[in-house]
Amino acid sequence: MHGSSPAAWTAVIICLVGFTVGGIALLLGPAWVMFWVGVALTLGSAVVGKIMSAAGMGAKAH
Numbered sequence: 001m002h003g004s005s006p007a008a009w010t011a012v013i014i015c016l017v018g019f020t021v022g023g024i025a026l027l028l029g030p031a032w033v034m035f036w037v038g039v040a041l042t043l044g045s046a047v048v049g050k051i052m053s054a055a056g057m058g059a060k061a062h
Contacts, residue, residue: 007058011049018042 022038025031052058 005053005057005059007049007052010052011045014045014048015042018045 018041025034
């Protein structure tokens with residue numbers, strides 16, 4: 001099934017955490033350091049997903 005892999009799930013969870021952290025940061029002031037941490041998490045999720053996929057934890061080719 002498309003995208004049902006540990007790499008995809010991990011990337012999505014990290015991305016959601018990043019969006020949540022960034023959103024909360026904007027509601028709290030805005031707290032810019034916390035916002036940029038959220039941005040870094042969101043962008044880093046793609047890197048983590050690619051690394052995990054390259055390590056064999058991605059979706060298998062049919």
